[in-house]
Amino acid sequence: MSAATSEASPGAERSGSRPEPDDVRRGAPDLARGVALLRPRSAWEAVDFGFAFARPLYARMLVASALVVLPISTLLLLLRVPAEWVALAAWWTKPAWERISLHVLSRSLFGERPTVRETLRALPRYVRRDLLAWLTIRRPSPTRAFDLPVTQLEGASGVVRAQRLELLHRGRFTGASVLLLVFLAHLELALLVAIALLAAMLVPDPVDFDVMGWLFQLGDDAAPGASVALSLLSVLVSLAVAPFHVAGGFALYLHRRVDLEAWDLELAFRRLAARLEGRPSHPIAQAGRTIGVVVVLGLALGLAGPIPTHAEGLDPATARSEIAELLADEAFHRIETISVPRFLLDRELDDEEDDGPTAFAAWLEAFAERFAEVAEVGLVAAALGFLGWLSWRILRSREGVFGGSRRDGRARRVGAPRELFGLELAEETLPDDLAAAARTLLARGERRAALALLYRGALSRAGSLHGIQLSRGGTERECVDVVRAGMSEDGGRYFASLTDAWVRCAYGQIEPDPALSDGLCGEWSRWFAPGGGDA
């Protein structure tokens, strides 16, 4: 920031009106001095300029913003709005209350220096414009501070605003605006943690109170008051950092206009003209600050008409010759030597270029460009392929572990399967009249075979007739539970008896007594033949 202050002097000298050091430090230049500070700068110099410009105005920006934000936040807290929501609201409405700082900065640039009272009194006028859009679709914009002057100071909206932003964003300041936001967001977070740490360090050892734990324990375990304290702290930190964000963005905006419209030169000419006409060098100070600011702002924002000059009477050919003559003047051939670090490779390439490009160099350049294009496509394809592969691996891993049972149990189940548990369950493998076939087996004394047929038929029909889906991993007991859930109580009870008889016979070699076998056989059709009980 000191760089901006020190760099202000040469600019002022160029204007022919050297600012007093105190004035520069106060950052309260009048029209002549303030505009004299403007000159083409790099993006970061511009941000530095903005910070330096904001420092003397910081207190009034902070107080004015706090007088709006803090009472509303306190009111919301008193209305029992959760503290986290209050902090979120304060953060979300930044595009609204940051305009307060921008108002102070823009007025101060031209020497007006509005008081807190004046700033707040003017609040309804400048806060309303496009507010809804700024709090909704434009809220995520990373170039907020850079774009805000277009809305607030130029009054542009809709298509005009879009075209204006499109023009402004073409310059070299947009990236810096995004990085400014990123940097200050981190600064906010760091300040929040630092203040909490400071509080923790200031707690004397004998006092057994964990400030950090108390403060950052959110959710259900949060201590009473902790979320309020944390939210208020975050609001205060936002208030503290916001003026710098606005100032940085505003400075970028100003310097983009210097690039775009040679704004600094225009205002230097105005000053020069004023002096030559014998007017005081501080016309606005004398004629009334308000009028002056309006005129200058109008000029600055392109609202005023063109400045009449003697060039108006020239024909193009004469103008061209005069321009050529002017450009031939020594003043346009000043050579500045700037030292910047560069990669050795770039220097070597430059050296080669000095000698004129060889055929090989041209070929190499073409090859490198083509290779870069192919590599770019290849890299994108590889990245997409990698993402696809990764997704597939993750899905496969999850399904491999959980067999998909967590998400889609149906996919793993089999309805009316042809084969299950190693048993043939297809309809064509069953006799047409299964109960009669089982009775025949019973009559021949083959009770195990009869039970096996009944059980197999019941499993098959449970799927095909009752739509019950059985899992491949289901044991006999689990199948009973599933069938019971899908059939009537009596039907489920029958299936449980049949399963029990079959299990005892199959695994325990315990054949059911003839009465039970006959009963199971006789009742089978009622539950598992088409048109039976539950079918």
Add this chain to the structure above:
Amino acid sequence: MNGVLSPTDEVIAARDRIRSVREEIAKAVIGQAVVVDHLLVGLLAGGHVLIEGVPGLGKTLMVRALARTFGGRFARVQFTPDLMPSDVTGHELFDSTTGGFTFRKGPAFTNLLLADEINRSPAKTQAALLEVMQERQVTTEGRALPLDRPFMVMATQNPFEQEGTYPLPESELDRFLMKVLVGYPDEEDEARLLRLVTEGRVGSDFVLEHVAQVLTVEDVLALQRVTAGLRVDPAVHAYAVRIARATRDRVGIAHGAGPRATISLIRAAKGRALLEGNAFVTPDDVKRMAPAVLRHRIALAADLEIEGAPVDEVIAALLEDVEAPRL
């Protein structure tokens, strides 16, 4: 499949005896029926049980009540970082009257050994249990001293306080037939427990005097023989093998279960079958016992560990994928 057997009187009598043991334990241990059943399965199968649960859930009470039902001897060892192997197995003592050494038996010479918080002792002491659990004997000065029968180790560990603990090595974990998880009792059981312990009693000791001895040590040995003799169809054997092998190829499992898991599955399934009063083992018995038998024998892959996936959930999904047999 050839001969036809009917349930023997021995199996029916065994089922009735086990039911009476259950009823007696239920007089002292309120709720935790599943855990008690697992303990009984462990006793019937002649295996050891690792019990995991927070303190105060009645693990010790459960074991003492079980010992009381068959008149068995019970010993409890609190495992601490400074516990020595000889504190468990016993040690040689110089006898000044005879001028020689005599062996003083440690707490391992009992029927039911409760190794409380086993993971608080270092590997050396834990390893002392290996021989005791696997060989059921203690070797000292070149002599092998057999332990009493039945012999069962019930080891407990606390799942939460992991600081200052020594996780059991896989070889020792594998010696446990099952790992049983003890959860909190439900509200009704907790209220009953409260009344039982506090009404008309001084202190908070649990009530064991109501637990009657319904079996003898010999009865338990006989029950173990009956359990061992239960019929297992080859298809059920194959099912147990399929389950154990599935753990080795499963995505998400770093180390699957070994052959001892297959053996344990069938032993535990036999215990459960007898508990149910069956003279034969069904796939259902195997599947029901699989989580307890497998959960301490498999290690989840790192990504699942990091994700905190419960091992029981992985086993449940695995069991759903392994086709159950039908005869």
